[in-house]
Amino acid sequence: MGGDGTIYAGSGRNLIAYTPSGEIKWIFDAKAKILAPPVIGEDGTIYLGTTAKDMADPKKIAGYLWAIDPSTGREKWMFNIDPWMYDEYENTWKNADIYAPPVVGGDGTIYFTAEYRYVWALNPDGTLRENYDLNKFAAGWPGGTVTYSALVLDENGILYKADSNTLPGTEKEWGVIIAIRTQSRGLANSPWPKGYRNYQNTSSG
Structure with missing residues (x-):
């Protein structure tokens, strides 16, 4: 809610954007x-x-991250993650959906x-600020191929990510929690900067 x-x-x-009385303001096609x-x-x-699936481009392999103008419902920018989807361990390109909502930091990241x-x-203008490879955060961790969980950003700017994968030579799925120090100091001062709304998760969506 805005x-x-x-x-x-x-x-x-x-x-779809609705007014408080239930009227449609605009509809944005996310493709x-x-x-x-x-x-x-x-x-x-x-x-x-x-x-990942783009109705207009069957070759699309990964999801979009959109920025949308709240007044007009028009695209401000779109970030395409396709170039990062090559897996050098399996020598193949991966499909990747975006299952979790983004998080907006206090500095706009x-x-x-x-x-x-x-x-x-990403910077507020949609340019890449930094890309964190989960391979590099845990020795021997092969890629973090199951990343359905949401990100958590605390008030000190630490970004947390839970990850799981099946390690080579085993049949068991293992899990880790990765902490990344960022330049953001907590969440953005907005009505809804993350999934579940705020630090206390006072929303069910």
Whole structure:
């Protein structure tokens, strides 16, 4: 929910903005199915992730991260994660949906993760600020191929990511929690900077 009471809801590949009285303000076509709720930056910008499948491009292998103007419902920018999806361990390209909502830091940085291996940090204009390879955070950890869990950013700027994978030579799935020190100092001062709204998770969505 936006600061003006606008309600944002995903339906298939569309993000729909409703007035508090239930009227449709605009509909944004995200080109692919929406699996996680959007979040809102301090200036009201809406950030939204999608699945890999692009209805217009069957060669698409990874999800989009969209920034949407809250007044018009138009795209401000889109970040494409396809170039990061090559797995050198298996010598193949991976498909990667964005299952979890992004997190917006107090300095405006947008953090998000996808189904495979990485956490991205974007500047408010959509340019890449930093790319965190989960391989490098735990010795012998092979890529973090199951990254469905949401990111958590605490008040000191530590970003947490739970990850799981099947280690080589074993049949068991192992889990880790990775902590990344960022330049952000807590969450953005917005109505909805993360999934479940705030540090206390006072929302069910």
